[in-house]
Amino acid sequence: MDRVNIINSNKSYFSSKHKIDSVMLALLTNRLQIIHFIIFSTERLQYPHMVWLIILGGVISQLYIYILSRWLSSNMGKKGVIGIFDLFGNVFTRIFLFVWLCFMLIKFIIASSYYVYLLHKYLMTQHPKLTLVLVLIISIVYLASKGFANALKFSVIAFVFSIGILLLYILLMFNTFVSIQDIFPLFGNVFNSNFLNSMLLIWGFFSGPECLILIGPYIRSDVNIHKSMFIGNLISIIEYVAFFLGTFIFYGSDFLPYVQHSYINMINFLQFKSIQRIEMITLPVLMVNFTLSLAVILLSSFKAIVYITGSKKIPKETTLTFFMISSIFTFACIFFILKLFTTEIQALFWGNVLLYLSVFTYTSIPAIIFIAILAKSGRVK
Amino acid sequence: MSFLKRYFIFTMLVCLFLTGCTKHRIPNKNYIENIAPSVLFYIRPTDDDNIEVTTIVPPIKKEERKIIKSEDRTLTGAILKLNANYFREVKTGQLRIVFIDKKLAEQGLFDVINTFFRDPSISQRLYLAVVEGDMESFLNTTLKENIDIFLYEKMNFNESQGEILTQNLHYFLKSYYSTYEDPYLPFYKIENNKLVYSGIAVFNNDALTDTLTLKEERIFRLLHPLVKYHKVLPITICDIILLNTKTTTKIDFSNSYNDVNVSVKLSSHLGEYKDGMKSDIHENYLKLEDRIQSSLEQEAKELVNKLQKANSDCLGIGRYTKTLTQKPFNGDTWKDKWSSLEFNIQFEMTFDDLGVSKCTKNK
Incomplete structure (x- = not known):
């Protein structure tokens, strides 16, 4: 058993016998993107012809995926954090990792709080938020404690569980009073006054793979990284387009702006003979996406912290540091959700903060790495 | 030892998750003995502009059932006040049908509907209906027959395959917010202490502007572009019943959007006929088709005139002005256009089956 858990502390997180294959990498990319889609939700894209912008965003995202995959498949990227030291040098790496860590911490906190907020709003309205956030964070920490390779493998489970929800949405399209006219006009002027906001939102939907810059050592060497990540991004595009047009068919373009969180609200309409409130199952099941993405963020942050603070070339990754770091994350989350994330207005505000943050990180991190790789290869020559 | 430790931690966690933290606890003990999840609400306005809510309790238990009601300025206030008349808490989580009095519907329904929409515990499949007459005495006389659950089952069946139109909260709101459509609701009357779909x-x-009779309702469904199947279709003019009718509706607008061509193609089985067609039906069916077509066209024109007078496009004709590339009407412009629209309605009727018997015996 090369799996690492809290009790057995001597083993390293570098255990590399179990590595993820191409399918897992594709699904991982897809699941990291989908949590942004759940949080930001599509109602702000008022018109059906914005679907072309989603496709455009997806195509640009393929470019960024290409940069990331080039980094992950390079010799430096395969070494993980050490590769970043090779790329930037000692001082710049610490600065880079520190800034990256700050962003990831904020992202971790807001994303987990937002999920708890959704759970609290739609399902357990009178339940204390503290218990809900504890359930989420304990599942994240448990998954993370299993080690990087095992946490990444969870992507298959997360995908299988949550793709079922998309299939449920298809049932909604077989209703009697559904007409294709609701998604018309499909062609129109996308460059309206709302263009910039829509583009930011769509770019936010596709963000997420920037958390993967440290997973290089856990990918099997025979995997075509670019192809896998490309397919993952493609699944996201298909999923977004299908869901986006589905909301228009279900709600109509005039009712949609009045609905909040259509991804969760739509399922409310479904009723079966055996189970009538299907959203009681689907909303908690969405947690697997959050658990996976946030566990990846937590593990990457853990690595970053260990390497920033450690003075030696390869510092020791002990259970104690992992435990301390995850408790820092946990307490930050609990403080945040009980003090700064209590009202609906604050939820809107933090949702926007997360959007701008995701847009910023997804734009800048691959770009910085790309420039650094270019500079490095230029210097070598 | 390690097993004990693990067991201890597990038990502690279960306790924590099940109980929550006592400090933040809101008194909300949903024991089944303490709550009364209502299935049916009847809402009507009182003389002094309040809203009165009537419901039947207990919904499931085998106790003596009774009607409780209360009134307040707001709907939620009235629902909360219901608890004062009963020893259990009335909950809305299982609410399935809301009957709304015609007078309240004439004043405007949005405030009532919006209250239901905002509550996440209420399903969007909540059935809505308008009722005219003394609903309370009807409920009183039918209390013991589990009338609320009976009505819910009836509407649930009719939504999928029945002959009574139903409407739920989601589609009501969808057509209410839509710029191209107006909502409609099924209309019930209390006649001789019976609830009659009318x-x-x-x-x-x-706001309710008009009601259609049962005869007009059939034509309404024939014209509605999204209702494509009719199990039974009586043609009143010549006592003919059509079975298993399938319709395809085509809606074309002229370039200026002043005229609209609605052509409906029906194909149906001949069910029953009483008229003077005692001769061979196989020879006369073409005449019959013509007669049915002209009678349907006449009735459809009257219906459309009535809808235009009521200023309500509940057929959703306006949705068909949208094409792949353009959306000619914005805001309220379609609703201004609707009442002055020129309709040109054509029915094209074919029998795809005349029944098993070859011809009727001449007397």
Whole structure:
């Protein structure tokens, strides 16, 4: 058993016998993107012809995926954090990792709080938020404690569980009073006054793979990284387009702006003979996406912290540091959700903060790495 | 030892998750003995502009059932006040049907509907209906027959395959917010202390403007572009019943959007006929088709005139002005256009089956 858990502390997180294959990498990319889609939700894209912008965003995202995959498949990227030291040098790496860590911490906190907020709003309205956030964070920490390779493998489970929800949405399209006219006009002027906001939102939907810059050592060497990540991004595009047009068919373009969180609200309409409130199952099941993405963020942050603070070339990754770091994350989350994330207005505000943050990180991190790789290869020559 | 430790931690966690933290606890003990999840609400306005809510309790238990009601300025206030008349807490989580009095519907429904929409515990499949007459005495006399659950089952069946139109909260709101459509609700009357389905209540925005009779309701469904199957279709003019009718509706607008061509193709089985067609049906069916077509066209024109007078496009004709590339009407412009629209309605009727018997015996 090369799996690492809290009790057995001597083993390293570098255990590399179990590595993820191409399918897992594709699904991982897809699941990291989908949590942004759940949080930001599509109602702000008022018109059906914005679907072309989603496709455009997806195509640009393929470019960024290409940069990331080039980094992950390079010799430096395969070494993980050490590769970043090779790329930037000692001082710049610490600065880079520190800034990256700050962003990831904020992202971790807001994303987990937002999920708890959704759970609290739609399902357990009178339940204390503290218990809900504890359930989420304990599942994240448990998954993370299993080690990087095992946490990444969870992507298959997360995908299988949550793709079922998309299939449920298809049932909604077989209703009697559904007409294709609701998604018309499909062609129109996308460059309206709302263009910039829509583009930011769509770019936010596709963000997420920037958390993967440290997973290089856990990918099997025979995997075509670019192809896998490309397919993952493609699944996201298909999923977004299908869901986006589905909301228009279900709600109509005039009712949609009045609905909040259509991804969760739509399922409310479904009723079966055996189970009538299907959203009681689907909303908690969405947690697997959050658990996976946030566990990846937590593990990457853990690595970053260990390497920033450690003075030696390869510092020791002990259970104690992992435990301390995850408790820092946990307490930050609990403080945040009980003090700064209590009202609906604050939820809107933090949702926007997360959007701008995701847009910023997804734009800048691959770009910085790309420039650094270019500079490095230029210097070598 | 390690097993004990693990067991201890597990038990502690279970306790924590099940109980929550006592400090933040809101008194909300949903023991089944303490709550009364209502299935049916009847809402009517009182003389002094309040809203009165009537419901039947207990919904499931085998106790003596009774009607409780209360009134307040707001709907939620009235629902909360219901608890004062009963020893259990009335909950809305299982609410399935809301009957709304015609007078309240004439004043405007949005405030009532919006209250239901905002509550996440209420399903969007909540059935809505307008009722005219003394609903309370009807409920009183039918208390013991589990009338609320009976009505819910009836509407649930009719939504999928029945002959009574139903409307739920989601589609009501969808057509209310839509710029191209107006909502409609099924209309019930209390006649001789019985609840009788008697047509459709037609809305302009959220206010009831007219009601359609049962005869008009059939034509309404024939014309509605999204209702494509009719199990039974009586043609009143010549006592003919059509079975298993399938319709395809085609809606074309002229370039200026002043005229609209609605052509409906029907194909149906001949069910029953009483008229003077005692001779061979196989020879006369062409005449019969013509007669049915002209009678349907006549009735459809009257219906459309009535809807235009009521200023309500509950057929959703306006949705068909949208094409792949353009959306000619914005805001309220379609609703201004609707009442002055020129309709040209054509029915094209074919029998795809005349029944098993070859011809009727001449007397």
